[in-house]
Amino acid sequence: MAGMTLGAYLEAEVSDLDLIDLVDRIASACWKIAQVVRDAALDGNQGQADSVNPQGEVQKPIDLIADDIFRASCAQSAKVSVLVSEEVEEITNLKPGQSGDFIVAYDPLDGSSNLDVNLSVGSIFCVSRLADDLGPLPDGRSLKCAGYAIYGPSTMLVLTFGMQVVGFTLDVTGEDYVLTHPDMRIPAEACEFAINGSRSRHWDARVSTYVEGCITGPAGPRGKAFNMRWTASMIADVHRILTRGGVFLYPVDAENQAQGGKLRLLYEAFPMAMIAEAAGGRASNGQSDLLDIDAEDAHQRTSVILGARHEVDFFDALVTCN
Numbered sequence: 001m002a003g004m005t006l007g008a009y010l011e012a013e014v015s016d017l018d019l020i021d022l023v024d025r026i027a028s029a030c031w032k033i034a035q036v037v038r039d040a041a042l043d044g045n046q047g048q049a050d051s052v053n054p055q056g057e058v059q060k061p062i063d064l065i066a067d068d069i070f071r072a073s074c075a076q077s078a079k080v081s082v083l084v085s086e087e088v089e090e091i092t093n094l095k096p097g098q099s100g101d102f103i104v105a106y107d108p109l110d111g112s113s114n115l116d117v118n119l120s121v122g123s124i125f126c127v128s129r130l131a132d133d134l135g136p137l138p139d140g141r142s143l144k145c146a147g148y149a150i151y152g153p154s155t156m157l158v159l160t161f162g163m164q165v166v167g168f169t170l171d172v173t174g175e176d177y178v179l180t181h182p183d184m185r186i187p188a189e190a191c192e193f194a195i196n197g198s199r200s201r202h203w204d205a206r207v208s209t210y211v212e213g214c215i216t217g218p219a220g221p222r223g224k225a226f227n228m229r230w231t232a233s234m235i236a237d238v239h240r241i242l243t244r245g246g247v248f249l250y251p252v253d254a255e256n257q258a259q260g261g262k263l264r265l266l267y268e269a270f271p272m273a274m275i276a277e278a279a280g281g282r283a284s285n286g287q288s289d290l291l292d293i294d295a296e297d298a299h300q301r302t303s304v305i306l307g308a309r310h311e312v313d314f315f316d317a318l319v320t321c322n
């Protein structure tokens with residue numbers, strides 16, 4: 001399978017022609033966003049815009065450009081009726097929704113604070129279908145597709161339709177996405193963890209105990225050495241875990257508890273959780289699977305513990321004496 005183009009893979013592996021059309025359009029949008037990201041400094045698209053997103057975070061010009069590109073591409077699909085974007089407060093109803101239409105929840109440029117320092121950023125999305133008995137928000141266990149594009153040394157598009165995770169590398173010369181990672185898996189064991197350690201003063205006892213166990217190494221309770229990475233770009237951290245294993249943690253803490261945490265359920269946690277599970281890993285909110293959480297608000301937040309199955313299980317089972 002390696003070496004297949006995206007189009008050939010979709011034709012061979014996906015039976016839903018509407019879904020193929022949508023994923024193809026999303027892939028084209030990511031290609032355009034990759035170009036805008038690459039040329040940001042040349043085009044004066046660095047720095048900050050004079051607006052904030054629904055999270056109250058100052059937007060970057062390129063956040064808005066990426067949202068326009070992603071939105072326009074999805075809107076060209078006849079079957080998309082609902083868009084949920086990190087950059088827009090309101091849910092977008094492109095047309096009167098009917099059962100079976102697509103809902104696309106997306107973060108058009110995640111980790112954009114890394115852009116000005118030339119580190120990897122990306123786009124994250126998941127696709128579900130409108131159902132009569134559900135509102136306009138995705139149900140984690142009914143997602144049809146999830147994926148991300150990572151704009152790094154190379155541009156990659158990583159996709160899952162539920163059964164496996166595949167990675168395509170953008171061949172700019174050949175003008176196509178080429179299957180370079182035909183079966184991305186997360187090993188059950190980990191020796192690398194990712195967490196923003198500067199927030200340790202806000203952590204609860206369980207998070208502190210888990211991280212202490214990792215950093216005390218072979219002489220500690222875990223009996224082995226762990227490495228630590230933190231890129232402040234979820235896509236880059238998750239891509240590393242998909243490529244060489246590990247676990248990612250962004251727990252709710254004393255400072256962000258009022259907001260429900262830092263990361264957003266619909267367009268960060270859900271897509272990455274579907275990818276993690278399809279790659280043999282797990283994704284929880286510290287108590288239960290992320291994909292089982294009921295979405296009640298377009299921008300609701302959650303804890304995210306994601307990656308190596310045994311590490312997520314270990315964290316969820318960790319009991320500490322407060």
Ligand code: P6P
Pocket residue numbers: 110111112113196232233234235250262263
């Ligand atoms: P911190 C990026 O803004 C993001 O949503 C994720 O991509 C990333 O994991 C996290 O926030 C970074 O948070 O606390 O390091 O700024």
